Amino acid sequence: MTRDMGWIDIGALDDVPLRGARLVKSRAGCIAVFRTGENEVFATSNTCLHRGGPLSEGIVHDRKVTCPLHNHVYSLETGEVQGADSGRIATYPIRIENGRLLLEAAAIAKADAA
Template sequence: MSWTDIGTLNDIPLRGSRIVKTAVGCIAVFRTAEAEVFATSNKCAHKGGPLSEGIVHDRKITCPLHNWIFSLETGEAQGADQGQITTYPVKIENGRLLLDFDAVIAKVA
C-alpha cells in the first residue's frame, strides 16, 4: 500500500465531502456524522452524477441527480437500484487523511 496524505479530517465537514484530483480521475472523500471517512469514485454508476455534491447519511451517499443511494463501505447501490461505485482505502492517522494510491491505480488499470 502506498498511503498518501490528502489533508486533514477537519478539511471535510461532518456529513460532507471533498474531491481529490488524481491523474486517473476525481475521487470523492466523505465524512459521516460519526467522523468516519470513506473514499469512492466521484461518478454515480447510474448517470455519472457528481457524488461529492450528494447527501451523506449514515454510511451512504445519495446522488444529487436521481437520488440513487450507494453504500460508502461497499459501493453497492441500495434498494431497487442496481450498480456499484468504486471504493478506495482511506484512513485517519493523527488527524491526517491518508489515501492508498496503489489501490487507485490498480482499480483503473
C-alpha cells in the same frame, strides 16, 4: 499531497465537513472523500452510475450517500447501489492518522490500470 509508505496524504480530516465530502483529483479520476456524522471516512468514485452525477455534492447519511441528481443511494462501505437498482462504484482504502487523511496509493494505481 505527500506520499508515505504506500499511502498518500490528501489533507486534514477537518478539511472535510461532517456529513459532507471533498473531491480529490487523481490519475484514476475524481475521488470523493466522505465524512460521516460519526467521524468515519470513506473514499469512492465521484461518479454516479445512473447519469454521472457528482456524488461529492450528494447528501451523506449514515454510511451512505444520495446522488444529487436522481436520488440513487450508494453504500460508502461497499460502493453498492441500494434499493431496487444494481451496480457498484469503486471504493478506495482510506484511513485517518494524526488528524490527516491517507489514501492508499496502490488502490489508485490499480484503478489506473483497469
